[in-house]
Amino acid sequence: MADIPNLRSLTADEFTTSFQALGQPAYRSAQILDWLWKKRVSSIDEMSNLPVSLRETLKEKYELSAPTIVRAQGSKDTTRKLLLKLKDGRFVECVLIPASPALYGEQSDRLTLCVSSQVGCAFACKFCASGLLGFTRNLTPGEITAQILLAEELAGTRVNNLVFMGMGEPLANLPNLLKAIELITSPEGLHIGARHLTISTSGLVPQIKKLADHPRQIRLAISLHGATDEVRSKIMPVNDRWGVDELFEALRYWNSKKKQHLTLEYILIKGINDDLEQARILAKRAKAIRAKVNLIPYNTVEGLPWERPSEDHCRAFRDILKNSGISATLRLEKGHDIDAACGQLRLREETNSE
Template sequence: MATEILPTPRGEILPALPGQSPEAIAAWLAEQGEPSFRAKQILEWVWKKKVTSYEQMTNLPAALREKLARSFRLTALTHSKTQGSEDTTRKFLFKLHDGRYVESVLIPANPALYGEKSDRRTLCVSSQVGCAYGCKFCASGLAGFTRNLDASEIAGQVLAAEQIAGERVDSLVFMGMGEPMANFKNLMEAIALITGPETLHLGARHLTISTSGLAPQIRKLADHPQQIRLAISFHGATDEVRSQIMPVNKKYPVAELMDALAHWNSTKKQKLTLEYILIQGVNDGLDQAAILARHARNIGAKVNLIPYNTVDGLVWKRPAISHCRAFQDVLKKAGVTATLRIEKGHDIDAACGQLRLKQETAEGIV
């Protein structure tokens, strides 16, 4: 697994090798007076063979391995804990170089919610330590926002998950801790590493970014050439309901969000997904279902309904499954494709941020 991240004798933390683009590695090799073909070898050791020590890079000269060790740490994060079992949903807790934690969740046989086959292994990836957007039902922001993850820490979750699981991750959803669109630059640098032919080489169509509704960034992503999928954390069909539980709606209300999604449809072929967590007595009224259906039809979106996943310290409750199905039926009768997902990992703190919050609280960090 990933090795522990230690400071240099001068107390500095070296940049992580998994965060270096092929171009950056080539430039570094040129500065060191090393031949350019070594870049391909280094990238293969890091991304394809997933080595955990420089000594394993046996086709590199010892002197070059020493230069690499003095210039880069080999891992962006350290595997701290796993919850779950190999044949079901597993949550990984990763420690970062500054002592903070993030989570990733590996979901086998994920339902075909984002255009993927049902036998694929999907990794839910974090983009920030904590979250500044304060959705009232979410554990990620309970301790507030600490910082953005850099590209190596985002892409490094995928690399580490494959090391731990011993198998390839087939698809990614950026739905873990944080608001991915609020960390747009680092997110896109990480995606370049994840999709690059010399790195993980995972097709962009197997990546889904989830956002709480940052309209300007949605437009920016729509104009990006890669065919990345988009899911919207909607959770309220009207401004009145959505603003109660999602403060971001006050800045980007439903009409502005729908306008940005219309722009998305003008540039992308991928069908949009509206994520809708059903919270008892808050947003689960059948009148909300009817309005949600109209929004979904207007932008040609499918709807993913998720009964609320209980979070320690929050008062929200999940509706009865019979009521969830009634909500789903309203959408279906309106001609909207609607999936009711019974949340996996309910017994392993799988709601985003819970495991991290427990660990940091135990260590006195928060």
């Protein structure tokens, strides 16, 4: 990719510093931020209240390219999955998820976007299509935030809840992720409250602790998928580096720094991690860190041999948690019919084009 920075990767402070260096008045920074995040222009030439000479200077120093939507699966009233093409020809995905009436009521305006942070993934979680082609590169802050702009344009309404659990491991791209979060939460940017942002990680212990020390009250979800090392290592190679006990020590540190409850994500895979004894152990672990548990029956990935358990078995697993006093939800159907597992659309597009 070209080394020229994207304007939508710059924070308000960076704009101020850049404009001071160019000998421009401070108010120019506010004008450009308004064009970028409120008016959402697609080119520097559209910034009509800037002098022509300044626009030419900006075009020399910056770009304003954005991903394009290649494909959208689903409908307005259901989960919609978007395949986006980046400037370098690579693909990423994001997913629009409307509010569930059962959880939020019929009149809820909650609209969640599942955001990608990398092209591909190096962590090779066994249930996930994102890592099947390996890791390509990190997304820039501008590419992360562009997913929100494109999703809002498609939906015709504001996205008010973000989960960083699309393609890639967010904490492996922590500097760009934190910069994107500054753009997302800033009043000059998208102005989405930090409490409406959730970062999902496969369990990068040092980065969890670093994020715990960050001042924003961001929510954290852990892709756990196994309550013991024996089971989790079958699914999550990262567990061989940071085992379950070390991970939960980091989560206790998180709790000492943050107010929001943790969420443990647990994909139920038939015959792999759905034994009811795992539910009992999971209940004890969740209670120790005051965590909620989100159970997700496995979404079939082409080329992988695993299956989802029966609905009755999923409910039995959930009920063990609930009967132990754990807040547990079971997401039986959210996008199973639109290649919902992370990276499936990208996998199909890139393998078909090679």
